[in-house]
Amino acid sequence: MLVLTRKSNEAIKIGDDIEIKVVSVDGDQVKLGISAPKDVEIHRKEIYQAIQAENNEAAELSTNVIDLIKKSDKNT
Structure with a gap:
């Protein structure tokens, strides 16, 4: 981790496109x-x-639904 000291109205740059300024x-x-x-x-x-x-929970629910569909297909 890089630790910097900045005062009000001073900023840091991340790459060419991102600036974080102490307001x-x-x-x-x-x-x-x-x-x-x-x-x-x-x-x-x-x-x-x-x-x-939430994304992890949604992915888990999707996996559970797919498993239920597979089981349902096997039973028909």
């Missing part, structure tokens, strides 16, 4: 502004994890 600092809360191409998805970590969990 403000208030106590232990930091507001960040992120500029990135529209095709780059940006989520808070807890939202990203929730999306991944």
Whole structure:
């Protein structure tokens, strides 16, 4: 992990297309502004994890449905 120190209105670059700017600092809360191409998805970590969990659950349900269809076909 790279750890950088930035002050308000300072930024870091990730590649050519992504910039993360410190918008403000208030106590232990930091507001960040992120500029990135529209095709780059940006989520808070807890939202990203929730999306991944839902995707995994949906994939598991799909597998269960496919298994049920296969069993149904064998019984006919």
